[in-house]
Amino acid sequence: MKAVLSAFVLCTASLLSPLSAQASDFPSKPIRLVVPYPPGGTTDVLARTMGQKLSEAIGQPVLVDNRPGASEAIAASLVAKSPPDGYTIFLTSISGLAVNPGLYGRTLTYNPQKDFAPLMYVGRVPSIIVVNPKLPVQNMQELRTYLQSGPDRSYASPGNGTTGHLGMEMYKKAVGLNTTHVPYKGGAPALQDMMAGQTDVMMGLISEAMPMVKGGKLRALAVTTLQRSPAYPDLPTVAESGLPGFEMFFWYAFVAPAGTPPTITAALNKALNQVLVDPSIRSKFNELSIEAGGGAPQKVTDLTQTESVKWKKVIDDAGIKVE
16 A cells, blocks of 8 residues: 555656746746737837846746737637746736627637736726817717717727727716717727717727827817826816716736746746836836736736626627627
8 A cells, every 4th residue: 555655656746846847947948928919019019128128037038929819819819728837928908808708708719717827917008088179078078968969979999899999888878878889990090080070089098099189189088097197187087077986997917828836927926026117117108108007916817807897797788799
């Protein structure tokens, strides 16, 4: 009996030893950072900027791997099936972790709450509600009156299922509007048509819309976070403009494949938090209008759970379908 037990212990130890060895000398080779959007966009710039500093912090190259498509689902599925050894990490967002389950349901090829190990909450980007300056609208109360005054009112969004779409649907339900949704292929063309007067209102990322507000081509009415933006303290919130509790923001997080050893996720969390306080990173965040996050991995888990419930309700209430 003792001989059998000894053999079992030795066999178990031999099975576990490679994983233990990997965890103890991590990292010993380059890390792949998967990005769910094409090169050149905000998410890609964020990934490359943070990846460079992460490389310096851990002493290994961090190689960006762009895998765009299907609202982050292509990249997410790839990461979910990758070895859980810490050498594949994923810069994802509210779309990949909290919105897609409500949009795609059973057809989604990964489970955000089961297939990933959280690493760190990166930060958030507020949105602002903007209108064409020719509209007789100076604030949120006047916007509501204007949208209710005619059957042909419309709002633009960067596309079906985007935060700009969901946020406006949440607003419509809260105030009882039938405003028509006009989806575009991205924030830039949507904002261009807003400036041309083709649509009436849009909930756009502050980083994309504010330059046009500063140029006098659009008028900003409110910010969608519960607190006013530190960068634009004179801009009221939607919540204080007649809709208490209204909140919507785009957020980023780092995750790894589920099953990644706790020692490795802890090491990555520590390194990423170091990166986040680097002055050059904070400067880039300010440039991209990202409000920095950081902290323990649990923040990602909590945010994913609460936001998934919130946006599924919006999606179901509005009957949103993504083809």
